[in-house]
Amino acid sequence: xxxxxxxxxxxxxxxxxxxxxxxxxxxxxxxxxxxxxxxxxxxxxxxxxxxxxxxxxxxxxxxxxxxxxxxxxxxxxxxxxxxxxxxxxxxxxxxxxxxxxxxxxxxxxxxxxxxxxxxxxxxxxxxxxxxxxxxxxxxxxxxxxxxxxxxxxxxxxxxxxxxxxxxxxxxxxxxxxxxxxxxxxxxxxxxxxxxxxxxxxxxxxxxxxxxxxxxxxxxxxxxxxxxxxxxxxxxxxxxxxxxxxxxxxxxxxxxxxxxxxxxxxxxxxxxxxxxxxxxxxxxxxxxxxxxxxxxxxxxxxxxxxxxxxxxxxxxxxxxxxxxxxxxxxxxxxxxxxxxxxxxxxxxxxxxxxxxxxxxxxxxxxxxxxxxxxxxxxxxxxxxxxxxxxxxxxxxxxxxxxxxxxxxxxxxxxxxxxxxxxxxxxxxxxxxxxxxxxxxxxxxx
Numbered sequence: 001x002x003x004x005x006x007x008x009x010x011x012x013x014x015x016x017x018x019x020x021x022x023x024x025x026x027x028x029x030x031x032x033x034x035x036x037x038x039x040x041x042x043x044x045x046x047x048x049x050x051x052x053x054x055x056x057x058x059x060x061x062x063x064x065x066x067x068x069x070x071x072x073x074x075x076x077x078x079x080x081x082x083x084x085x086x087x088x089x090x091x092x093x094x095x096x097x098x099x100x101x102x103x104x105x106x107x108x109x110x111x112x113x114x115x116x117x118x119x120x121x122x123x124x125x126x127x128x129x130x131x132x133x134x135x136x137x138x139x140x141x142x143x144x145x146x147x148x149x150x151x152x153x154x155x156x157x158x159x160x161x162x163x164x165x166x167x168x169x170x171x172x173x174x175x176x177x178x179x180x181x182x183x184x185x186x187x188x189x190x191x192x193x194x195x196x197x198x199x200x201x202x203x204x205x206x207x208x209x210x211x212x213x214x215x216x217x218x219x220x221x222x223x224x225x226x227x228x229x230x231x232x233x234x235x236x237x238x239x240x241x242x243x244x245x246x247x248x249x250x251x252x253x254x255x256x257x258x259x260x261x262x263x264x265x266x267x268x269x270x271x272x273x274x275x276x277x278x279x280x281x282x283x284x285x286x287x288x289x290x291x292x293x294x295x296x297x298x299x300x301x302x303x304x305x306x307x308x309x310x311x312x313x314x315x316x317x318x319x320x321x322x323x324x325x326x327x328x329x330x331x332x333x334x335x336x337x338x339x340x341x342x343x344x345x346x347x348x349x350x351x352x353x354x355x356x357x358x359x360x361x362x363x364x365x366x367x368x369x370x371x372x373x374x375x376x377x378x379x380x381x382x383x384x385x386x387x388x389x390x391x392x393x394x395x396x397x398x399x400x401x402x403x404x405x406x407x408x409x410x411x412x413x414x415x416x417x418x419x420x421x422x423x424x425x426x427x428x429x430x431x432x433x434x435x436x437x438x439x440x441x442x443x444x
Contacts, residue, residue: 028239028273032187032212035146037097039072042079050083055109057088068093075146080104080154089116089177092141100154100193107157108138108199112166117174121183121206123234123257123265123294125352127175129167129200129226134174137181137204144185153217155194156180160224163199167225176200176226182208191215198227202247206233207267214241222282224248229279231255234267234294245279250287250314251306252277254296256323259356262293263322269294274301284314285335288325290349292362295323301330309338312377313369316348319386320356324363335374341401342369342381344391346415361389367418374401380425385415394418396431 041063042048048059067076075095082103089108092098100106117133118140120126127134138158141147158179166172179198182188188211195202196219203218205211213230220227229245232238233255245251256262256269274286285306288296306312312335315325335341344367364385374380380401385391394416401424413428420431 026275027241028275029212029214029241031237031239032189032210034148034189035075037075037077039074039076040079041066041076042081043085044081048080048085050081050085050104052084052086052107055087056085057090060087060090064090064093064096067096071095080106080151088114089136089138089140092139092144092147094144095146097148097150100151100156102152102154104151104154105157106155108159110159110162112162115177123262123267124291125258125261128258129175130172132174135177137178138199139180141182141185141188144182144188146187147182147185148189149180149193150189150191151193153192153194155196157196158198160197160199160220160227164224178202178204180204181206182211184208186210188212194219196220197224200226201228201231203230204233205235205238208235208238210237211235212239214239214243216243218243218245218247220247222246222248222280228253232269232272234265234269236268236270236272238272240273240277241275243277245277245281247279247281248283249281250284251279251281252301253284253287253289254299255289255291256294256296258291258352259293259320259322259360261352262291263360265294267294268323269296270298272299274299274304276303278305280306280308282310284311285309285333286312286330287314287316288328289316290318290321292317292325293321293323296325297327299328302332304333306334306338307336309335311340311343312338312372312374313342314340315344315364315367317346317362317364318349318351319346319358320351320360321362322357322360324365326363326366328367330368331370333372335372335377335401337376338374338378340379340382341372341374341377342396342399344383344394344416346384346386346389346391361386363389364391365393367391367393368395369399370397372399372401377401377403379403380411381427382412383414383416383428383430384412387415390415390417392417394431395420396423396427397421399423401425
């Protein structure tokens with residue numbers, strides 16, 4: 001029976017991804033084709049027990065070993081039936097679909113002592129939180145191709161509270177694990193799954209290409225530390241669409257390495273589309289940075305709906321970062337209640353060590369933000385460039401950010417050159433007001 005239901009659901013997913021979006025609702029999800037897997041196995045075939053108590057690490061590793069070594073033509077689908085499957089961390093393999101049925105929950109063990117360690121990312125030079133290595137993500141993929149994580153909105157639960165408490169008490173020995181990480185991988189699809197309670201960042205594609213993340217739900221408490229939703233990192237051709245994210249940190253944050261290590265590695269994030277994201281966070285909705293040392297370019301974010309935010313749109317970097325942020329288009333954003341509507345800042349984020357170059361100043365140019373509407377926004381906006389590297393080509397148009405009667409609603413700007421059109425409240429003088437026609441030229 002499960003084989004039939006999986007076949008029907010995968011057919012419906014393929015139909016949705018290829019035909020339900022008309023011209024009026026664009027999608028980028030077609031950059032990775034959804035492949036049908038004729039070979040299907042179940043975790044129960046390898047001893048998996050979904051009782052919420054049995055540790056299923058051996059079952060997951062055995063099933064994935066079979067997929068990796070038998071190499072069935074067209075790959076293999078691993079089916080997770082309804083139930084709660086407790087497990088330690090494990091690695092995926094190429095040419096597989098990891099399919100969670102409705103009611104299926106994959107839950108991380110809370111034994112942090114035996115959690116595997118892996119090397120730091122070369123573009124970071126060390127763990128993001130602490131020197132040395134880092135804990136492997138709960139579900140991990142390194143050097144993979146053609147992997148799908150999907151299903152009928154089953155759940156991947158990181159049980160992150162034990163890790164959050166270690167961070168709060170400063171008893172961590174290494175950087176916390178992400179919930180899902182793909183490294184040096186391509187042709188990845190993540191869809192129709194609920195991700196919750198990640199120990200650290202939720203979904204982290206790093207050094208990847210051709211990645212589609214859509215129709216996912218990402219949940220973590222508002223006070224959970226550093227539980228970013230989706231963080232494309234030194235990756236290109238990434239599509240993020242039609243998802244709900246409510247976490248304790250940025251909903252979507254684009255990164256590309258950290259100070260001297262990111263500069264040396266030199267791998268940018270580029271050609272990333274973010275579309276139809278809804279969510280809430282005490283931090284940012286759409287964020288770029290603050291780790292931007294490899295460069296970030298050609299980013300489109302549109303049709304974003306945010307509520308109870310720290311910042312609606314936040315572009316952030318720092319001295320020592322080097323690199324660039326350029327050719328950014330953000331449009332059609334609705335914000336209900338936020339401390340800041342828009343922030344573009346050159347003084348955000350810490351440094352991995354004392355060896356960063358204070359003369360490595362980032363270049364920020366070609367930032368276009370259009371059609372933003374906000375209510376209950378305490379501070380309209382802030383654009384703070386760097387004296388040695390002013391932010392240029394900043395273009396704001398058709399922006400209305402309304403605050404409460406007692407809020408501070410004006411803009412703050414320094415070391416910025418740009419233009420504005422139909423911005424309320426009145427923007428800072430550094431953004432000269434254009435004439436009757438929209439004069440910001442596209443830099444894509």
